[in-house]
Amino acid sequence: MNARVLRFFLAMACTLLWVQALAAHENQVYRIGGKTYQLTVGSLNEPVAIDDKTGLDFKVELQPGGGAKPGPVTGLEQTLKVEVAAGDKKKVFNLQSSFGTPGTYKTSFYPTVQTTFSYRIFGTVEDIPVDLTFTCHSAGHARVPEDTTEVKISDQVTRLSKRGSFGCPVAKSDVGFPEAAPSIFELQSRVNTLNSQLEGAQSQAGTARILGVAGLAAGLLGLAFGMVAWRDGKKAQSFPSRRKS
Amino acid sequence: MEGWEKSPIFPIETKILRRLPGFPLLVISVLLLVVNVSNAFAHATPMLYEPAAAMALDKLPPRVRIQFSEHIEPKASSITIYAPDGSRADLKDSRPDANDLRVLTVGVRDAGKGVYTVSWQVVSQDDGHFTKGGFSFGFGSDAASTNSTAEQIQVEHSSTYSQAGAIGIEVLGQSLLVAFLIAMALLWRRLPHRKITVRQSAVFERACQYVVSAGIVFIVLGVIVFLILKTLDLEVSRATSFATTFQTFLQTVDGRFAVYRLILGLAFGIYFFAVRKSIFASRTYSMHEGILAGLVAIILLDRAMVSHAAASHFHPDFSILMNAAHLLAKEFWVGGLMALSLILVPVINRIGRASWMAVTLTTMSKYISAALAVTALTGAYIVWLHLKSPAYILTTPWGRRFLVLSTIATILLLVRMYNQLFAERYAVQACRQHLQGYRREAVRWLHYSIPFEMCVGVALLFVTSYLIITTPPYPSERYALEKHADSQGARIAMTVHPVEQKQFLITVTKGQTGTAEPVTEMVVTLENMEKNIGPIVADTDERFTGGFTFPRNSLSVPGQWKIDITARRNGAYDAAVSFPLNYPAEFEASRIDPDVRVAGLFEGILASAAAAATLFSLALYRFAGKLSRQCDVEASQSWSTPGFRISKSILTGASATAAVCAVIWMGDALFIKSNFQRLCEDHGGSWTQSVPMRRGVTLSSETMAVCSTPSNDFHFAEAREFEYSLQKSPQSEEHHHQ
Numbered sequence: 001m002n003a004r005v006l007r008f009f010l011a012m013a014c015t016l017l018w019v020q021a022l023a024a025h026e027n028q029v030y031r032i033g034g035k036t037y038q039l040t041v042g043s044l045n046e047p048v049a050i051d052d053k054t055g056l057d058f059k060v061e062l063q064p065g066g067g068a069k070p071g072p073v074t075g076l077e078q079t080l081k082v083e084v085a086a087g088d089k090k091k092v093f094n095l096q097s098s099f100g101t102p103g104t105y106k107t108s109f110y111p112t113v114q115t116t117f118s119y120r121i122f123g124t125v126e127d128i129p130v131d132l133t134f135t136c137h138s139a140g141h142a143r144v145p146e147d148t149t150e151v152k153i154s155d156q157v158t159r160l161s162k163r164g165s166f167g168c169p170v171a172k173s174d175v176g177f178p179e180a181a182p183s184i185f186e187l188q189s190r191v192n193t194l195n196s197q198l199e200g201a202q203s204q205a206g207t208a209r210i211l212g213v214a215g216l217a218a219g220l221l222g223l224a225f226g227m228v229a230w231r232d233g234k235k236a237q238s239f240p241s242r243r244k245s
Numbered sequence: 246m247e248g249w250e251k252s253p254i255f256p257i258e259t260k261i262l263r264r265l266p267g268f269p270l271l272v273i274s275v276l277l278l279v280v281n282v283s284n285a286f287a288h289a290t291p292m293l294y295e296p297a298a299a300m301a302l303d304k305l306p307p308r309v310r311i312q313f314s315e316h317i318e319p320k321a322s323s324i325t326i327y328a329p330d331g332s333r334a335d336l337k338d339s340r341p342d343a344n345d346l347r348v349l350t351v352g353v354r355d356a357g358k359g360v361y362t363v364s365w366q367v368v369s370q371d372d373g374h375f376t377k378g379g380f381s382f383g384f385g386s387d388a389a390s391t392n393s394t395a396e397q398i399q400v401e402h403s404s405t406y407s408q409a410g411a412i413g414i415e416v417l418g419q420s421l422l423v424a425f426l427i428a429m430a431l432l433w434r435r436l437p438h439r440k441i442t443v444r445q446s447a448v449f450e451r452a453c454q455y456v457v458s459a460g461i462v463f464i465v466l467g468v469i470v471f472l473i474l475k476t477l478d479l480e481v482s483r484a485t486s487f488a489t490t491f492q493t494f495l496q497t498v499d500g501r502f503a504v505y506r507l508i509l510g511l512a513f514g515i516y517f518f519a520v521r522k523s524i525f526a527s528r529t530y531s532m533h534e535g536i537l538a539g540l541v542a543i544i545l546l547d548r549a550m551v552s553h554a555a556a557s558h559f560h561p562d563f564s565i566l567m568n569a570a571h572l573l574a575k576e577f578w579v580g581g582l583m584a585l586s587l588i589l590v591p592v593i594n595r596i597g598r599a600s601w602m603a604v605t606l607t608t609m610s611k612y613i614s615a616a617l618a619v620t621a622l623t624g625a626y627i628v629w630l631h632l633k634s635p636a637y638i639l640t641t642p643w644g645r646r647f648l649v650l651s652t653i654a655t656i657l658l659l660v661r662m663y664n665q666l667f668a669e670r671y672a673v674q675a676c677r678q679h680l681q682g683y684r685r686e687a688v689r690w691l692h693y694s695i696p697f698e699m700c701v702g703v704a705l706l707f708v709t710s711y712l713i714i715t716t717p718p719y720p721s722e723r724y725a726l727e728k729h730a731d732s733q734g735a736r737i738a739m740t741v742h743p744v745e746q747k748q749f750l751i752t753v754t755k756g757q758t759g760t761a762e763p764v765t766e767m768v769v770t771l772e773n774m775e776k777n778i779g780p781i782v783a784d785t786d787e788r789f790t791g792g793f794t795f796p797r798n799s800l801s802v803p804g805q806w807k808i809d810i811t812a813r814r815n816g817a818y819d820a821a822v823s824f825p826l827n828y829p830a831e832f833e834a835s836r837i838d839p840d841v842r843v844a845g846l847f848e849g850i851l852a853s854a855a856a857a858a859t860l861f862s863l864a865l866y867r868f869a870g871k872l873s874r875q876c877d878v879e880a881s882q883s884w885s886t887p888g889f890r891i892s893k894s895i896l897t898g899a900s901a902t903a904a905v906c907a908v909i910w911m912g913d914a915l916f917i918k919s920n921f922q923r924l925c926e927d928h929g930g931s932w933t934q935s936v937p938m939r940r941g942v943t944l945s946s947e948t949m950a951v952c953s954t955p956s957n958d959f960h961f962a963e964a965r966e967f968e969y970s971l972q973k974s975p976q977s978e979e980h981h982h983q
Binding site for chain 2: 086087088113114115116137138139140168171174
């Protein structure tokens with residue numbers, strides 16, 4: 001196999017991997033100001049498992065039209081931030097530009113709970129305020145039809161289309177090998193449960209100890225009364241004539 | 246006691262079979278009817294449509310078949326099919342299936358492609374109730390439009406308070422006839438005949454004649470009103486003239502048997518007035534009384550034969566006999582009280598002998614104790630037969646009416662306890678001594694407490710009449726499949742939808758309280774690893790807060806499936822669980838056949854209650870027997886109750902009846918209508934028996950109590966789903982109000 005053929009196959013493989021990666025991402029086209037942008041959002045390392053390192057994988061490209069030169073949009077790490085939300089918890093991260101791939105940004109974290117994660121990207125794009133939210137789908141990227149309905153987000157921001165989706169983190173037990181192990185959060189929950197049970201048991205043990213001591217004291221007291229009664233009884237038996245009188 | 250034993254009528258109890266000339270006649274009558282029971286065939290509800298409602302067919306079936314819950318009247322039942330162009334598409338040959346009289350079929354002709362509308366109207370052979378309804382199915386390429394016309398499915402039942410009232414009047418008449426027989430045969434003849442003057446006898450005889458006359462009038466009135474009401478009901482259903490409809494109704498078992506009861510009632514009256522002098526002159530039980538008792542027994546069996554017992558799958562003949570025995574025991578109880586209140590107490594009060602009053606009261610108590618045992622045993626059987634499960638007590642009309650009946654029965658039993666264990670004890674003491682204080686008052690109050698008991702008994706008979714025309718629950722097959730798991734403080738359960746068995750139901754509840762957990766989005770992913778299918782995202786439909794369905798056929802091929810369920814919640818982590826399911830093997834294994842009755846807790850409770858009631862009755866019987874032996878019928882202590890007036894006594898009883906009716910009315914308002922029914926009616930919906938439907942699409946071929954929205958495109962069978970629809974569409978609610 002010569003080097004040309006090898007390079008061809010390598011290029012094909014890279015293309016396939018890129019397509020695969022894109023397929024697991026959500027693709028939205030926006031008109032911001034007078035320009036059209038394609039935003040591609042997903043998670044790093046999909047499919048993501050709980051306790052695995054992941055994060056926002058965000059790419060912005062300028063589309064042809066409006067007199068703008070198509071291509072990746074750089075420098076957004078200066079003007080945009082991302083808020084990651086899960087359940088009732090939220091955390092703001094700074095965006096970092098990916099080295100070697102202009103127009104691509106990322107931020108990293110470790111998902112600890114199997115739930116729905118939302119990426120809220122906010123800030124400005126060319127001085128125009130944007131506030132966009134992308135949410136993962138628990139069924140991964142399965143069967144989400146393209147939505148070409150225009151949705152006005154704000155005066156200067158309109159969503160033109162939406163395509164694809166990205167998956168939420170899957171349970172660690174689903175992909176764990178060779179033994180399906182629970183996540184750290186699950187272990188922590190179990191430990192908490194055990195702790196509360198232990199505290200309950202300790203409290204009960206304390207009560208039982210007090211009752212035991214009280215019982216022992218009552219027993220000793222009873223024994224003392226018994227002894228006194230027994231002694232009086234003996235005395236009474238030894239002086240029957242006096243009792244009769 | 247010696248004088249008592251010398252009484253010529255004393256041996257009645259010990260030699261009853263030999264001394265009752267009418268007994269063999271009664272037995273023969275009963276046997277003859279039992280033989281005929283199998284020929285007589287309660288509230289026909291469609292159980293299965295073939296083809297199924299809203300089904301799209303490639304090929305037209307030769308006949309349309311509808312399976313009902315009960316046997317149907319061939320002459321008064323029909324199926325009409327309308328072709329897509331509106332012409333008749335049936336072959337006008339509606340007939341029951343030769344092998345199963347619960348199935349009605351009609352031939353259908355090919356009248357082109359499109360939607361065929363089937364309209365049916367039937368009369369039940371078992372209880373004479375009318376039902377009608379319709380459904381649609383599609384044939385050919387236009388079949389897709391079937392769903393839009395499926396809203397025509399509607400089922401109506403003709404069970405009304407007025408019909409129950411007519412039956413109640415008739416049963417009241419029967420009880421009056423029983424009252425005469427008890428007064429004559431079991432009570433009056435126990436008294437020393439030689440000490441009864443001609444004038445006193447005349448008063449007794451006159452009272453008997455009044456009671457029998459009233460009984461006949463009530464039976465005739467009850468049957469005639471019943472026939473008219475049923476004909477009017479059927480007239481609406483069939484859209485024919487009154488005369489034609491009346492003729493049709495008389496051809497039904499219900500109509501025919503009502504006429505039989507009318508004739509038998511009149512025969513009782515004619516025979517009684519023809520032989521009354523002979524009956525009153527006889528010192529022992531006469532043949533005439535046997536014949537009259539036989540007539541009453543036949544009337545009772547006739548009534549029992551047109552009942553839901555006839556439609557039961559569990560030995561219908563035996564069930565009919567149990568029904569008749571139950572009705573007889575109740576009528577005996579109430580009839581005995583009528584005999585006391587209307588005939589004997591006023592007469593003996595006039596005679597003024599305390600011993601006679603005490604013996605009469607305690608003797609009747611003994612018989613009532615026996616009737617209590619029969620009522621309890623047969624009642625337990627009937628409850629077991631019809632109610633089927635305690636789960637139906639508050640969820641079905643039959644169950645809730647049974648609850649009202651039980652309330653009245655409890656009041657009746659409490660009054661009986663007062664009369665038998667307290668008041669009668671002092672009545673016996675009054676044989677030997679002049680009573681003072683509260684004891685005297687207790688005896689005096691017997692003039693009111695006995696009529697009070699009678700009136701409560703009459704109320705019980707009316708509620709029984711209402712229960713007679715109420716359709717018992719007919720459960721269809723169910724699936725006990727359930728999988729559940731906890732996640733993030735929530736419990737996710739997966740079951741088969743109780744109404745739509747083609748759907749799986751997922752419910753999300755709070756783990757600690759069990760209340761519904763609001764879910765913003767439900768994602769169900771299906772994966773069959775063996776066959777490498779999926780993951781498939783199932784179509785889910787939110788039905789109520791925390792309740793979602795997805796179709797069973799999402800599991801496209803048999804095998805081991807993994808069902809991942811993720812419930813998204815606001816402000817909380819997702820609840821996510823995963824269930825393995827071997828489908829359809831696990832599904833089929835969880836099937837519960839409604840016709841298979843197994844001994845369980847319900848049966849145990851009923852058997853225990855019946856046994857306890859029987860033992861209690863036995864104790865009451867012994868107590869009453871002991872009391873009756875303590876009183877010498879020859880004792881001459883006077884029965885002094887100044888100010889007694891029978892009218893006053895009955896008026897007090899009637900007031901008590903009004904009080905009991907108020908209890909029934911309150912019970913009806915509180916229990917008969919479920920919260921779901923009240924909510925439905927409050928929001929402009931109508932409560933009917935129909936197939937469940939959503940957006941005009943039928944969900945099941947099984948008819949059930951549903952809340953039909955004014956637009957008729959939703960028939961809610963589940964309260965949660967109806968409540969949710971109200972929450973989701975306040976505009977719709979406003980529309981409902983309009």
